[in-house]
Amino acid sequence: MKIAILGGGGFRVPMVYGALLARAEQLGLDAVSLYDVDECRLGQIRPVLVGLEEERGTTLAFTATTSLDDALEGADFVFCAIRVGNLEGRVVDERVPLDEGVVGQETTGPGGLCFALRTVPVMVELAGRVAERAPGAWFVNFTNPAGLVTEAIRTELGDRAIGICDSPAGLCRRVAGALGRRPQELWFDYFGLNHLGWLRGVHDGERDLLPGLLADDDLLGSFEEGRLFGGEWLRTLGMIPNEYLFFYYFASDTVGALRSGLQTRAEFLLRQQAAFYGENSRTPGAALEAWRATRREREGTYFAEAHAAAGIDGPMDDAEDVGGYEGEALAVVDAIASNRQRVLILDTANASSLPFLDAHAVVEVPCIVDGTGVRPVAVGEVPGHARALVESIKEVERLTIRAALTRSRELAVEALALHPLVPSVNTARRIFDAYAGSHAELAELFS
Numbered sequence: 001m002k003i004a005i006l007g008g009g010g011f012r013v014p015m016v017y018g019a020l021l022a023r024a025e026q027l028g029l030d031a032v033s034l035y036d037v038d039e040c041r042l043g044q045i046r047p048v049l050v051g052l053e054e055e056r057g058t059t060l061a062f063t064a065t066t067s068l069d070d071a072l073e074g075a076d077f078v079f080c081a082i083r084v085g086n087l088e089g090r091v092v093d094e095r096v097p098l099d100e101g102v103v104g105q106e107t108t109g110p111g112g113l114c115f116a117l118r119t120v121p122v123m124v125e126l127a128g129r130v131a132e133r134a135p136g137a138w139f140v141n142f143t144n145p146a147g148l149v150t151e152a153i154r155t156e157l158g159d160r161a162i163g164i165c166d167s168p169a170g171l172c173r174r175v176a177g178a179l180g181r182r183p184q185e186l187w188f189d190y191f192g193l194n195h196l197g198w199l200r201g202v203h204d205g206e207r208d209l210l211p212g213l214l215a216d217d218d219l220l221g222s223f224e225e226g227r228l229f230g231g232e233w234l235r236t237l238g239m240i241p242n243e244y245l246f247f248y249y250f251a252s253d254t255v256g257a258l259r260s261g262l263q264t265r266a267e268f269l270l271r272q273q274a275a276f277y278g279e280n281s282r283t284p285g286a287a288l289e290a291w292r293a294t295r296r297e298r299e300g301t302y303f304a305e306a307h308a309a310a311g312i313d314g315p316m317d318d319a320e321d322v323g324g325y326e327g328e329a330l331a332v333v334d335a336i337a338s339n340r341q342r343v344l345i346l347d348t349a350n351a352s353s354l355p356f357l358d359a360h361a362v363v364e365v366p367c368i369v370d371g372t373g374v375r376p377v378a379v380g381e382v383p384g385h386a387r388a389l390v391e392s393i394k395e396v397e398r399l400t401i402r403a404a405l406t407r408s409r410e411l412a413v414e415a416l417a418l419h420p421l422v423p424s425v426n427t428a429r430r431i432f433d434a435y436a437g438s439h440a441e442l443a444e445l446f447s
């Protein structure tokens with residue numbers, strides 16, 4: 001079996017590679033190719049992977065290339081996590097809305113839409129190449145905004161495009177931990193879109209454990225989402241939202257925290273990652289150590305703006321909560337390649353899972369995964385507030401995809417203006433123009 005990793009110079013690639021090393025034999029994996037447009041980044045990640053191999057005393061003899069066709073040749077699975085515009089682009093995505101008093105975030109609100117506008121054309125082209133060069137491959141997409149991007153590439157790959165996010169599985173793991181249970185013993189009734197989902201039930205046989213959890217402030221205080229949203233609001237909702245819903249429910253608090261001088265996530269990462277990627281000629285051991293230290297700091301400051309807005313200390317020391325990102329990807333590969341049925345929360349076409357959306361809308365819900373692919377389970381009707389938000393964001397996502405593919409400023413402004421976090425059409429216009437003025441890719445696309 002061969003796995004191609006697009007965005008092979010990305011910072012999270014060693015996490016995936018470490019997991020592949022551990023499971024290679026079981027999966028029958030004998031080739032890994034890394035593809036990136038940036039040879040330097042590939043060159044920085046390479047010694048980290050060799051460091052992992054040396055540490056484990058095992059190798060997968062990976063190749064690293066800037067030729068997409070070489071990487072795709074014979075691939076059975078294609079993992080894809082790319083960042084069009086790099087972190088410099090993310091800085092603009094997040095800073096422009098903030099200057100208008102609107103949430104500035106990588107995937108949520110205008111930042112996510114701008115990220116999508118320049119990412120969709122690139123991803124559709126990439127997906128087309130995959131369909132041509134590796135027609136049988138399953139395409140596991142991490143590229144953000146993951147749900148929107150997965151919907152856009154379905155024109156090329158259909159159901160072989162599978163979107164993935166570590167956030168819902170992380171929520172389920174944390175909730176299981178708070179309940180003193182193992183996630184495998186429970187059914188997590190989760191639904192929504194990527195970065196816009198809710199956990200509305202935790203079933204143990206006939207019993208729903210969620211109401212008991214929501215009633216217990218001590219238990220709620222023991223995990224990330226419980227502390228972020230607070231018991232009172234969680235009891236009002238009767239559900240536990242995905243962490244990204246913080247930016248909707250506490251939008252002005254987030255803006256306030258960031259405007260009081262806190263740097264944006266992208267501004268922090270730009271400096272932090274430059275320090276890692278800027279250093280050359282490390283030995284594999286030193287490269288691995290530097291990567292680990294950088295990763296620790298990155299994870300330790302994740303969601304800092306939300307924590308500041310919520311007035312809580314940084315993330316809990318979640319020593320148990322490792323392996324989320326790569327664990328989800330490998331679970332998909334294992335279920336499909338070994339035809340071992342599993343339930344995973346993934347981004348796939350709705351079919352009839354959420355009855356109020358059409359069949360082609362990409363949703364994020366529990367799916368049965370096996371050798372035949374990914375099938376969403378029926379979620380059924382959901383609380384009205386969640387339904388309304390899902391419907392309006394799905395509409396905004398689709399406008400954004402059309403704007404990107406038709407290079408239409410009008411559609412892009414419409415998408416921004418109809419986003420619930422944007423308070424005025426004029427704000428949307430100014431945000432779009434500020435984006436177009438700072439992003440070379442966008443200026444070119446919409447010129």
Ligand code: G6P
Nearest residue numbers: 144165166167265269298302303
């Ligand atoms: C989580 C989300 C990803 C997102 C990442 C951002 O893993 O599920 O979709 O890209 O966080 O983390 P970062 O360290 O880049 O802020």
Ligand code: MN
Nearest residue numbers: 146165166167
């Ligand atoms: Mn995600």
